[in-house]
Amino acid sequence: MNTNDPIISIQNLTCGYDDTVIVDNVSFDIFKGEVFVILGGSGCGKSTLLKNMIGLYQPMNGKIFFGTDELTGAQGEQRDKIICKFGVMYQMGALFGSMSLLQNVMLPLEEFTNLPREAISMVAQCKLAMVNLENAAYKLPSAISGGMKKRAAIARAMALDPGILFLDEPGAGLDPISSAELDELILNLSRTLGITFVIVSHELESIYKTADRVIMLDKDVKSIVAEGDPKQLRDTSENLFVKRFFHRQPSLGKTGHDKNVSTAE
Amino acid sequence: MAQRTLSTEHPVASIRVSPNGNRLRLNIIGSLNAPGTASIWDDTINPVRTGKYTHVEVDCSDITYIDGSGVALLLKLREEAGLSGGKLELNNLKDEHKKLITLTWDCDLTQLISINKEHRGLAEAVGETTEELMKGLHDLIAFVGESSVMIIQSIRHPGQVRWKDVFLSCIHVGVDSLFIITLLGFLMGLIMSFQSAISLQRFGGEIFVPNMLGLVMFREMGPLVTAILLAARSGSAFAAEIGTMKINEELDALTTMGLSPMRFLVVPKLLSALAMVPIMTLFFNLASLVGGAVVMLSLGFPLVTFTSRVFSYLGYGDFMGGMFKALVFSILVAGIGCLRGIQTRSGASAVGLSTTSAVVSGIILIAFADGIFAIAFYYLNI
Numbered sequence: 085m086n087t088n089d090p091i092i093s094i095q096n097l098t099c100g101y102d103d104t105v106i107v108d109n110v111s112f113d114i115f116k117g118e119v120f121v122i123l124g125g126s127g128c129g130k131s132t133l134l135k136n137m138i139g140l141y142q143p144m145n146g147k148i149f150f151g152t153d154e155l156t157g158a159q160g161e162q163r164d165k166i167i168c169k170f171g172v173m174y175q176m177g178a179l180f181g182s183m184s185l186l187q188n189v190m191l192p193l194e195e196f197t198n199l200p201r202e203a204i205s206m207v208a209q210c211k212l213a214m215v216n217l218e219n220a221a222y223k224l225p226s227a228i229s230g231g232m233k234k235r236a237a238i239a240r241a242m243a244l245d246p247g248i249l250f251l252d253e254p255g256a257g258l259d260p261i262s263s264a265e266l267d268e269l270i271l272n273l274s275r276t277l278g279i280t281f282v283i284v285s286h287e288l289e290s291i292y293k294t295a296d297r298v299i300m301l302d303k304d305v306k307s308i309v310a311e312g313d314p315k316q317l318r319d320t321s322e323n324l325f326v327k328r329f330f331h332r333q334p335s336l337g338k339t340g341h342d343k344n345v346s347t348a349e
Numbered sequence: 350m351a352q353r354t355l356s357t358e359h360p361v362a363s364i365r366v367s368p369n370g371n372r373l374r375l376n377i378i379g380s381l382n383a384p385g386t387a388s389i390w391d392d393t394i395n396p397v398r399t400g401k402y403t404h405v406e407v408d409c410s411d412i413t414y415i416d417g418s419g420v421a422l423l424l425k426l427r428e429e430a431g432l433s434g435g436k437l438e439l440n441n442l443k444d445e446h447k448k449l450i451t452l453t454w455d456c457d458l459t460q461l462i463s464i465n466k467e468h469r470g471l472a473e474a475v476g477e478t479t480e481e482l483m484k485g486l487h488d489l490i491a492f493v494g495e496s497s498v499m500i501i502q503s504i505r506h507p508g509q510v511r512w513k514d515v516f517l518s519c520i521h522v523g524v525d526s527l528f529i530i531t532l533l534g535f536l537m538g539l540i541m542s543f544q545s546a547i548s549l550q551r552f553g554g555e556i557f558v559p560n561m562l563g564l565v566m567f568r569e570m571g572p573l574v575t576a577i578l579l580a581a582r583s584g585s586a587f588a589a590e591i592g593t594m595k596i597n598e599e600l601d602a603l604t605t606m607g608l609s610p611m612r613f614l615v616v617p618k619l620l621s622a623l624a625m626v627p628i629m630t631l632f633f634n635l636a637s638l639v640g641g642a643v644v645m646l647s648l649g650f651p652l653v654t655f656t657s658r659v660f661s662y663l664g665y666g667d668f669m670g671g672m673f674k675a676l677v678f679s680i681l682v683a684g685i686g687c688l689r690g691i692q693t694r695s696g697a698s699a700v701g702l703s704t705t706s707a708v709v710s711g712i713i714l715i716a717f718a719d720g721i722f723a724i725a726f727y728y729l730n731i
Contacts, residue, residue, distance in 0.1 A: 181696030197383040199418060200390050206421035213456035226695035244383070245416035276448045 097146030108306040124301035170248040171241025177233035179225040186221040211239040231262030255287040373402040378411040381419025410441035514617035523625030534633035538640025559658035562641040576678030580711035584686035588707035591690025592700040626679030682711040
């Protein structure tokens with residue numbers, strides 16, 4: 085599935101807020117068509133890294149490339165061109181509350197294409213149909229469930245047919261059925277359309293099911309502590325934090341016990 | 350508005366239309382991305398829409414790229430062909446394009462469009478508006494009743510009141526608005542005195558300006574302007590604060606913890622408005638007298654003439670009447686602000702609507718109440 089040239093390349097990225105470094109000097113590549121998951125415990129900088137990758141925050145140091153285009157420092161039309169290459173689904177959906185789902189999906193098409201009105205409406209309907217929301221097209225976000233909101237947000241993120249979709253905690257707060265449906269959707273879109281997914285998550289079941297490759301961040305070292313296939317990492321990693329994470333074991337400091345993993349390192 | 354469009358990475362599409370009796374053959378060439386689809390949309394759809402073809406065949410062999418826009422075009426073609434009683438056939442579709450098309454090909458999107466076409470008649474619209482008005486009135490009466498009970502309870506049991514919140518609210522409502530209310534009072538006193546003096550000068554009646562100013566400011570303008578300022582500054586803030594809390598389910602959290610949102614949120618705001626608005630009105634009145642004094646001094650009248658004329662003409666009843674009006678206005682404005690906050694529905698725009706409604710309703714209530722006071726004071730000889 086992977087080709088030699090990465091679709092996203094992160095080079096020596098350092099990011100954080102004000103003077104506080106959250107993620108320090110990380111480098112990794114993401115290849116076309118893969119489902120790439122950034123995982124780690126709460127507060128390790130997963131969302132911060134994602135927000136830097138999509139250009140919401142300016143990194144403290146390092147470079148972010150989409151293909152051959154550099155996002156860091158890009159402005160105006162050049163930045164628009166890069167931004168149109170990806171869609172983003174935010175943690176809470178971030179749908180515009182005053183607009184119906186259809187209008188939410190139509191918005192980027194109205195702003196970025198010169199398609200006629202009926203074409204825009206048709207494209208938006210198709211996107212909603214892809215996420216099984218064709219019957220909720222005229223509902224407001226307030227009138228639908230959390231799982232539907234996330235699916236609608238994916239439909240909006242796909243409006244301009246980007247090659248890359250960033251998903252911030254897609255399974256958070258969903259019931260197991262909705263979460264499984266979302267996983268199916270991600271796999272389906274990835275396998276059928278070749279969309280590259282960059283997902284921030286700590287939902288282990290979903291990660292095992294969808295992820296081709298993961299990186300794990302640790303807030304103590306402020307960097308990547310593991311990279312690879314999630315099941316392999318679970319079964320073979322010797323890193324104490326990685327083992328604790330995949331085996332859902334509490335940290336030593338909180339309990340005073342280091343259940344069964346104290347000999348791992 | 351200048352529209353930003355996606356750059357074309359694939360060549361733009363073109364269409365070749367070949368009618369043959371009741372059959373139509375469309376040969377799409379090039380890239381069916383957004384710019385490509387947009388460039389051939391009308392030329393592709395119109396022949397199918399206007400002609401009555403029983404069979405529409407699309408040759409897809411020359412399509413180099415297809416995305417959501419292209420799929421929408423093919424779906425629209427199928428829909429238009431169906432409306433004319435015809436059938437659409439896609440030929441020579443490449444496998445990689447077929448994958449994308451099959452994702453949405455089976456969805457009946459025409460059904461979806463018809464859901465939206467819900468029209469309401471005049472009678473239904475009138476009925477709906479009346480029902481909303483009646484519900485609004487019911488809510489208002491219930492709120493007035495509940496807040497009255499709460500305030501009486503607070504007076505009887507002052508220990509139940511969250512005094513820290515009351516003081517904080519007093520700072521936001523009163524202390525923070527001191528500068529603007531004083532400035533407004535000074536400028537209004539100055540402007541009214543100056544305008545009146547110009548008119549009265551023709552009759553040699555500038556000496557009566559202090560009489561007019563004292564009466565107008567203490568009886569009418571003081572309470573009125575203070576209440577309008579309260580509606581704009583604090584009524585809207587109350588609505589926004591409580592509205593945001595409602596959206597974040599904080600009101601539900603209070604209720605499930607056994608805490609009354611009325612006692613917890615509304616009563617401190619009402620008490621602070623009750624305490625602060627008469628003081629604000631007093632500041633406004635005094636500042637307006639300073640403004641009037643500046644005008645009278647500039648016209649050559651001594652300060653003692655100004656003050657003696659103001660206070661000899663202004664009665665105790667005028668002052669107390671103005672203060673009573675200020676108290677009533679403060680309850681109305683703060684109450685409607687809190688009520689609109691509690692009535693907030695969901696979504697970010699709902700908070701905006703509540704805020705606007707709080708200000709508009711507050712000002713309307715002030716105007717109504719002022720009219721009632723004018724009639725009541727006239728008959729009571731106040």
